[in-house]
Amino acid sequence: MIIDKEKVKKIAHLARLEFNEDEEKNLIESMNKILGWMDKLNEVDTDNVEPLRHMSVEVNVLRDDQVKPSLGHKEALLNAPKKDSDYFRVPKVLE
Amino acid sequence: MSVYDKYQPVIGLEVHAQLLTNTKAFSWEASEYGALPNTNVTVVTLAHPGTLPKGNKKAVEFAIKMGVACGCTITRYNFFDRKNYFYPDLPKGYQITQDKTPICVGGTISIKTKDGLVKNIALNRIHMEEDAGKSMHLAEELDTLVDLNRAGTPLIEIVSEPDIRTSEEAYVFLSEIRKLVRYLEVCDGNMEEGSMRCDANISVMLKGAKEYGKKVEVKNMNSIRNVQRAIDYEIKRQIDLLEEGHSINSETRTFDASTGDTYSMRSKEDLNDYRYFPEPDLQPIVVSDEWLTSIKEKMPALPQELVKKFTETYGLPEYDALVLTEDKEIALYFDKICAQTNNFKAASNWMMGAVKSYLNELTLSINDFPLQPQQIAELIALVDSNSVSNSAAKDKIYPALIASPTKSAQKIAEELDLIQQSDTSALGRFVDEVLAKYPDKVAQYKGGKTGLLGLFMGEVMKLSGGKADPKITTELLKKQLDA
Numbered sequence: 001m002i003i004d005k006e007k008v009k010k011i012a013h014l015a016r017l018e019f020n021e022d023e024e025k026n027l028i029e030s031m032n033k034i035l036g037w038m039d040k041l042n043e044v045d046t047d048n049v050e051p052l053r054h055m056s057v058e059v060n061v062l063r064d065d066q067v068k069p070s071l072g073h074k075e076a077l078l079n080a081p082k083k084d085s086d087y088f089r090v091p092k093v094l095e
Numbered sequence: 096m097s098v099y100d101k102y103q104p105v106i107g108l109e110v111h112a113q114l115l116t117n118t119k120a121f122s123w124e125a126s127e128y129g130a131l132p133n134t135n136v137t138v139v140t141l142a143h144p145g146t147l148p149k150g151n152k153k154a155v156e157f158a159i160k161m162g163v164a165c166g167c168t169i170t171r172y173n174f175f176d177r178k179n180y181f182y183p184d185l186p187k188g189y190q191i192t193q194d195k196t197p198i199c200v201g202g203t204i205s206i207k208t209k210d211g212l213v214k215n216i217a218l219n220r221i222h223m224e225e226d227a228g229k230s231m232h233l234a235e236e237l238d239t240l241v242d243l244n245r246a247g248t249p250l251i252e253i254v255s256e257p258d259i260r261t262s263e264e265a266y267v268f269l270s271e272i273r274k275l276v277r278y279l280e281v282c283d284g285n286m287e288e289g290s291m292r293c294d295a296n297i298s299v300m301l302k303g304a305k306e307y308g309k310k311v312e313v314k315n316m317n318s319i320r321n322v323q324r325a326i327d328y329e330i331k332r333q334i335d336l337l338e339e340g341h342s343i344n345s346e347t348r349t350f351d352a353s354t355g356d357t358y359s360m361r362s363k364e365d366l367n368d369y370r371y372f373p374e375p376d377l378q379p380i381v382v383s384d385e386w387l388t389s390i391k392e393k394m395p396a397l398p399q400e401l402v403k404k405f406t407e408t409y410g411l412p413e414y415d416a417l418v419l420t421e422d423k424e425i426a427l428y429f430d431k432i433c434a435q436t437n438n439f440k441a442a443s444n445w446m447m448g449a450v451k452s453y454l455n456e457l458t459l460s461i462n463d464f465p466l467q468p469q470q471i472a473e474l475i476a477l478v479d480s481n482s483v484s485n486s487a488a489k490d491k492i493y494p495a496l497i498a499s500p501t502k503s504a505q506k507i508a509e510e511l512d513l514i515q516q517s518d519t520s521a522l523g524r525f526v527d528e529v530l531a532k533y534p535d536k537v538a539q540y541k542g543g544k545t546g547l548l549g550l551f552m553g554e555v556m557k558l559s560g561g562k563a564d565p566k567i568t569t570e571l572l573k574k575q576l577d578a
Contacts, residue, residue, distance in 0.1 A: 014368055016181055053174055053373040061378040065117045065153035070124035076136045076243075086132040087240035090183040092232060 003031040098338050102299045104330045105307050106259035111250050112282035113290040114157045120225040120249035121148030132242040140247045142186035147376050154249035157281040158223045159390050162199030170198050171382045175374040183241050184228035194371045197222035206267040216268050217256040224250050262326035269319045278423045286318050293322050297329045309343040313357050316350045325350040401426050409439035424461045431468035441475045465500040473504040481564045487513045515564040526571045529554040
C-alpha cells in the first residue's frame with residue numbers, strides 16, 4: 001500500500017485531525033516509511049502462525065454480575081468541558 | 096398482475112437485545128433503564144485513562160443461552176474486537192464487539208405465517224457487544240445532551256441471513272425472537288423502550304433473478320408493527336424507483352412512525368471505515384464442555400417444546416397450544432392446572448376464556464392473578480362431576496372466587512347454593528310430579544312427539560330451582576317415558 005494525499009486525508013478524517021500542507025507532506029513520508037517496514041515484515045512466512053492477540057495466556061478473566069458503587073453523578077461530570085446539572089453537553093451533532 | 100408482483104423483496108434483520116444483567120458488560124455499575132442521567136457510570140464506562148474493562152460472566156452465559164435456543168454452534172474460543180468510530184455517546188471512541196469470533200454461529204428461527212406455512216429463517220450469527228450512551232438533540236437546545244447510563248450495557252446482536260421475503264415474515268420472525276428472549280429471561284424484549292431494537296436490510300430484485308438488488312438499511316422502528324410498516328413502505332419505494340428507471344442508492348434510512356415513510360440518513364458511499372482490530376484489554380473467553388453443559392442444564396422449557404407437550408401429551412389443538420405458549424408465565428400456569436386435572440381441554444378453555452379476559456380487562460399479568468392453578472382445577476372438577484353447571488362455574492363461582500380467593504370453589508358453590516341436584520330420589524320425585532301434571536303431553540310423547548322432552552326437562556328445572564343436573568334428569572325422564 002502506498003500512502004498518497006487522498007489516503008492521508010481519509011485517515012485524517014477518520015481520526016478527526018486537521019493539519020497544514022507541510023505537516024501533510026511529513027505525514028505521507030513517515031507513514032510510507034512505516035508501511036515500508038511492514039512490507040519487510042510481510043516477507044516472513046506466517047502461514048501457520050496464530051496471531052498474537054494478547055500478551056498473557058490468561059483466559060476467562062470474568063466478573064460475577066454484582067453491582068458495585070458507580071462513580072456518582074457529580075464526579076462523573078467533573079472533568080466535562082461543558083455540562084449542566086444532568087448531562088454532558090457537546091456541540092450539536094446531527095446525522 | 097401489478098408491477099409489484101414482478102419483484103421479489105429480500106430482507107435480512109439485525110436485532111439488538113439488551114441483556115437483563117445487573118451490571119454492565121465490562122464494568123461493575125448497575126445496568127438499568129430509567130435512572131437519573133449520568134448516575135450509572137464508572138471510570139471504565141467514561142473511558143478515563145488507565146482503566147481496564149472486565150467481562151461479565153452472566154452476559155456471556157445469556158448469549159450462549161440464546162445460541163443454544165436457536166440451535167447455533169457455540170464458538171469455543173472467543174475474543175473481542177474494537178469497532179472504531181467517533182460519536183459523543185461513545186466515550187472510548189470504539190465499541191467493544193465480536194467481529195471475528197461471534198459466540199454463536201448459524202442456527203435458525205422457525206416461523207409460521209398466517210396461511211400456516213412454516214419456514215426456517217437461518218441465522219448468520221449472534222455476537223456480544225456493548226451499547227452506546229444516549230444523545231439527545233433537542234430543538235430548543237444549541238448543544239447535544241449526552242447521557243452515558245446506557246453506555247456499556249451488554250447486548251447481543253442477532254443477525255439473520257437474507258431469508259425473509261415478506262414484511263409479515265419479518266413480523267413473525269421478530270415476534271419469535273421476542274418470545275424466545277422472554278422465555279430465556281435474557282432480555283425483556285421491549286421495543287418501545289428500546290431494550291430490543293431492529294434494523295432491516297431491504298432490497299428488491301426481479302423474480303427469478305440470481306443477484307440481489309442494492310440493499311437499503313432502515314433504522315429506528317420502535318415496535319414490531321413499525322418494522323413491518325417500514326418494510327412495506329421501503330419495498331414499494333424501491334420498486335417505484337426501479338419502475339421509473341432510477342437505481343437504488345445503498346444508504347441508511349430512518350423510519351418515521353407518524354407518516355410511515357423512510358428518510359435518508361446517510362449514504363453508504365461515504366462508507367464508514369470501522370478499522371476493526373482485536374481488543375487487547377480483554378482476555379479471550381474459552382467455552383469449555385463443562386461450562387456449556389451447565390448452561391444447557393439450566394435452560395428453561397422453550398415455547399416450541401411446550402407446544403409439543405401441550406399438543407402431544409395433553410392432546411390440545413395446535414391453536415390452543417400456540418395461544419397458551421405466547422406468554423411463558425401463562426404457559427407455566429396452564430401447565431400447573433394440568434398437573435391437577437385430566438381435563439386438559441377444559442383447562443385450556445378456562446385459560447383462554449375466563450382467565451385471559453379477566454387479565455386483559457384489568458391489564459394484569461398472570462403473576463398478579465388472584466387464583467391458584469389448583470382453584471381452576473377445582474372448578475373443572477366441580478363441572479366434570481356434574482356438581483355445578485358449566486355456566487354456574489363460569490358466571491357465578493369464578494367471579495365470587497376472584498372476590499374471595501382464599502375460599503375453595505366447592506365452598507363458594509355451596510354458599511351460592513349452586514350445587515346441582517343429582518340425588519336421584521329427589522329428582523325422581525320432581526320427575527313423577529311433572530309427568531303426573533301433564534298426562535296429555537306424556538301421551539303425545541309416547542305417540543312419537545319426543546321433542547316434548549325439553550318441556551318436561553324445563554318443568555323439572557323449575558321445581559328444582561334450576562339446580563337439577565340436566566344429565567341425570569334426562570336419564571330419569573327417559574326411563575319413565577320409554578318404559
